[in-house]
Amino acid sequence: GAVVSQHPSRVICKSGTSVKIECRSLDFQATTMFWYRQFPKQSLMLMATSNEGSKATYEQGVEKDKFLINHASLTLSTLTVTSAHPEDSSFYICSAGGFGGGDYEQYFGPGTRLTVT
Amino acid sequence: KQEVTQIPAALSVPEGENLVLNCSFTDSAIYNLQWFRQDPGKGLTSLLLIQSSQREQTSGRLNASLDKSSGRSTLYIAASQPGDSATYLCAVRPGGYNKLIFGAGTRLAVHP
Numbered sequence: 001g002a003v004v005s006q007h008p009s010r011v012i013c014k015s016g017t018s019v020k021i022e023c024r025s026l027d028f029q030a031t032t033m034f035w036y037r038q039f040p041k042q043s044l045m046l047m048a049t050s051n052e053g054s055k056a057t058y059e060q061g062v063e064k065d066k067f068l069i070n071h072a073s074l075t076l077s078t079l080t081v082t083s084a085h086p087e088d089s090s091f092y093i094c095s096a097g098g099f100g101g102g103d104y105e106q107y108f109g110p111g112t113r114l115t116v117t
Numbered sequence: 118k119q120e121v122t123q124i125p126a127a128l129s130v131p132e133g134e135n136l137v138l139n140c141s142f143t144d145s146a147i148y149n150l151q152w153f154r155q156d157p158g159k160g161l162t163s164l165l166l167i168q169s170s171q172r173e174q175t176s177g178r179l180n181a182s183l184d185k186s187s188g189r190s191t192l193y194i195a196a197s198q199p200g201d202s203a204t205y206l207c208a209v210r211p212g213g214y215n216k217l218i219f220g221a222g223t224r225l226a227v228h229p
Contacts, residue, residue: 006160032215043206043221044161093160097215103149103168106217110160 002028004096006109013084014117021079021112023094029074030096034106035067038091050077084116119144119211123220130227136194138223140207145185151217152181152192153206161206165192169212197227 003026013019023033032051036044048064050056050071058064066088068080077096081088091113095106124139140150149168153161165174165181167190173182180193194201204224208217 034216041224043219044208046216046218049216091158095161095217103166104215105151105163105166106215108153108161108163111158113158 002026002096002098002105002107004094004107004109006092006094006112008112009110010113010115012115012117015085016083018080018082019084019114021081021092021094021114023077023079023096023109025075025096025098025107028096028098028107030077030098031074032097033071033077034095034097035069035077035079036093036095038093038111044093047079081114084114086116089114089116119147119209119218121207121209121218121220123205123207123223125223126221127224128226130197130225132197132199132227132229134197134227136197136225138192138194138205138207138225140190140192140220142188142190142209142218144211145188146212147185148210148212148214150181150183150190151208151210152179152190153208155204155206155222157204164205194225197225199227199229201225202227 007022035047048056048058056069071077093111095108120143151166152164167183178195183190204222206222207220
C-alpha cells in the first residue's frame with residue numbers, strides 16, 4: 001500500500017509558540033490531503049481537507065486562523081498550530097488520498113503527538 | 118448528518134474466541150465503508166474496505182460484512198489472539214465526498 005509519513009512524531013512546545021507538522025506521501029501523488037485530530041480514547045475528527053494549490057476547506061468549528069494548512073505540492077501538506085495553548089494538545093493524524101491499490105483510498109500517516117506546556 | 122456508532126465500546130476476551138464488532142451509520146448513501154486498526158499512540162492500519170455494492174470482504178481471520186440498506190456493518194475476528202488487541206475503527210465515506218466519518222471505536226483486549 002501507499003506510504004504516508006509525518007514529522008515530527010512527537011513535539012513539546014510552550015504555550016504561545018507555533019508548531020508545524022509535515023505530512024508527506026512518499027510513493028504517490030496526493031491531490032487531496034486530510035488532517036484529523038484525536039483526543040485520548042476518542043475517535044478521529046476531521047479538521048480540514050486540503051487540495052494541492054488551493055485553500056483548505058475547514059470543518060465546522062475548526063478555527064482556520066489557528067490551524068494553518070498549506071498544500072504546496074502533490075506530496076507535501078503542512079499543518080501549523082499557531083499560538084498553541086494546552087487545549088491544543090492532541091494527536092494529529094494526516095492522510096493522503098490516492099489510487100494506490102485501484103480504487104480511491106485515504107492512506108494514513110503515523111500521527112504526531114503535540115503537547116503544549 | 119452522517120453519524121457512525123460502534124458497539125461495544127470495549128471488549129475483553131480470552132484468546133481463541135470468535136468476535137463480532139458492530140458498526141452502524143445513519144445515512145445509507147455511502148460510497149464505501151472501511152475498518153481500521155489503531156494501536157496505542159499509533160496511526161491507522163487499514164484492514165478491510167467494502168464498496169457500497171459489495172456485501173462482504175475477507176482477509177485472513179477477518180471478515181467484514183455490509184448491509185447498506187439497514188446501515189450496518191460487522192467485523193468478524195476468528196480465533197482471536199493477544200496480538201489482535203487494539204482499537205478497531207469503522208469509517209464511512211459519504212457518497213459524493215472523499216472524506217471519512219469515523220466511529221468512536223471498539224477497544225479490544227485479548228488475554229492469554
